[in-house]
Amino acid sequence: MTISQAAGSVCTVSTLTSEKQETANSVTSQVICLPDTDCAIKPQASLSAFTSYRVGGAAELYVAPRNVEALQASMKYAKEHEIPVTILGAGSNLLVSDRGLPGLVIATRHLRYSHFDPATGQLTVAAGESIPSLAWQAADLGWEGLEWAVGIPGTVGGAVVMNAGAHHSCTADMLVSAQVLSPDGTIETLTPEQLGYAYRTSLLQGSNRIVTQATFQLRPGADPATVIAVTKEHKQHRLSTQPYNYPSCGSVFRNPKPYSAGWLIEQSGLKGFQIGGAQVAQLHANFIVNRGGAKASDIFSLIRHIQHQVQDQWSIWLEPEVKMLGDFQLAC
Numbered sequence: 001m002t003i004s005q006a007a008g009s010v011c012t013v014s015t016l017t018s019e020k021q022e023t024a025n026s027v028t029s030q031v032i033c034l035p036d037t038d039c040a041i042k043p044q045a046s047l048s049a050f051t052s053y054r055v056g057g058a059a060e061l062y063v064a065p066r067n068v069e070a071l072q073a074s075m076k077y078a079k080e081h082e083i084p085v086t087i088l089g090a091g092s093n094l095l096v097s098d099r100g101l102p103g104l105v106i107a108t109r110h111l112r113y114s115h116f117d118p119a120t121g122q123l124t125v126a127a128g129e130s131i132p133s134l135a136w137q138a139a140d141l142g143w144e145g146l147e148w149a150v151g152i153p154g155t156v157g158g159a160v161v162m163n164a165g166a167h168h169s170c171t172a173d174m175l176v177s178a179q180v181l182s183p184d185g186t187i188e189t190l191t192p193e194q195l196g197y198a199y200r201t202s203l204l205q206g207s208n209r210i211v212t213q214a215t216f217q218l219r220p221g222a223d224p225a226t227v228i229a230v231t232k233e234h235k236q237h238r239l240s241t242q243p244y245n246y247p248s249c250g251s252v253f254r255n256p257k258p259y260s261a262g263w264l265i266e267q268s269g270l271k272g273f274q275i276g277g278a279q280v281a282q283l284h285a286n287f288i289v290n291r292g293g294a295k296a297s298d299i300f301s302l303i304r305h306i307q308h309q310v311q312d313q314w315s316i317w318l319e320p321e322v323k324m325l326g327d328f329q330l331a332c
């Protein structure tokens with residue numbers, strides 16, 4: 001079955017530019033309303049605005065459900081039409097190809113709610129909530145436990161999948177459980193043990209299961225002024241040691257213990273090295289920043305260049321932490 005035989009009803013016909021028309025098939029010029037939801041699947045949606053690198057082509061189809069029912073309907077649509085699904089959180093750990101992504105991109109950005117339960121000290125949040133915003137909310141309430149997360153510009157879902165961490169803490173340390181939607185439409189609640197956590201990874205990566213909600217154990221009852229001060233300190237430390245002034249994805253490579261990737265890259269003489277608009281940051285060598293007008297292919301070429309240089313000098317092949325999605329070609 002092709003996408004043009006979509007089961008959802010066509011509710012709008014959009015006008016495409018001639019450039020987009022070249023890549024669009026007949027149905028990708030139509031917005032598709034998912035039955036029994038207020039949710040629409042849009043064709044040819046640019047992803048550069050939805051990634052922290054500010055690069056990348058268009059999603060063939062894009063949807064941003066506002067509740068779990070609409071999320072289930074989106075998954076059902078993809079399954080029925082046998083098209084690939086890509087999950088997009090805040091896009092802060094993604095490099096999307098300039099050629100865009102085939103199939104359906106499901107963004108979790110509109111899955112929003114949070115509940116701080118003073119009786120248990122647990123925070124239950126929807127997958128699309130922003131991690132830094134939750135860290136500040138917890139600090140304002142005098143709840144300890146999320147101060148470390150203030151500088152991680154992702155969503156709850158992204159943090160659960162990536163096991164995001166900083167300042168010697170990580171998501172797995174706080175997580176009580178995560179609610180996960182499978183491609184067959186079933187929802188289950190999984191414990192950290194079932195999620196197979198390790199350094200910046202979990203069994204959810206590459207699994208096509210979607211985190212819909214997470215519950216974290218925090219510690220209420222502290223003086224808000226103290227928690228706010230610690231949170232500010234963490235934020236300030238990040239601002240002084242990492243280049244937040246240019247688009248990036250944070251650390252590009254995993255640290256190959258006992259080394260830090262940043263140290264290896266710096267020792268290889270690559271600080272400031274640039275391909276197109278992509279540069280190895282002067283402030284922190286494990287960051288590649290978009291100095292303006294970078295293409296995804298520039299960033300990809302720089303990643304490969306760094307890997308080869310470090311391999312030549314240290315016999316270590318750096319593994320990317322950033323998730324590279326779509327087709328890539330070397331720019332040089």
Ligand SMILES: Cc1cc2nc3c(=O)[nH]c(=O)nc-3n(C[C@H](O)[C@H](O)[C@H](O)COP(=O)(O)OP(=O)(O)OC[C@H]3O[C@@H](n4cnc5c(N)ncnc54)[C@H](O)[C@@H]3O)c2cc1C
Binds near residue numbers: 086153157162165200
């Ligand atoms: C300036 C900067 C600083 C950073 N600092 C840190 C840091 O200190 N520590 C750290 O760990 N990371 C850091 N990061 C990287 C990034 O913020 C984290 O990896 C974050 O957890 C990614 O969350 P996200 O919502 O942006 O996920 P995305 O980048 O959108 O997605 C990442 C992966 O998770 C999947 N995914 C996202 N949401 C879901 C969901 N609901 N269900 C299933 N799969 C999902 C995606 O498909 C993708 O494979 C930094 C990034 C930037 C830009």
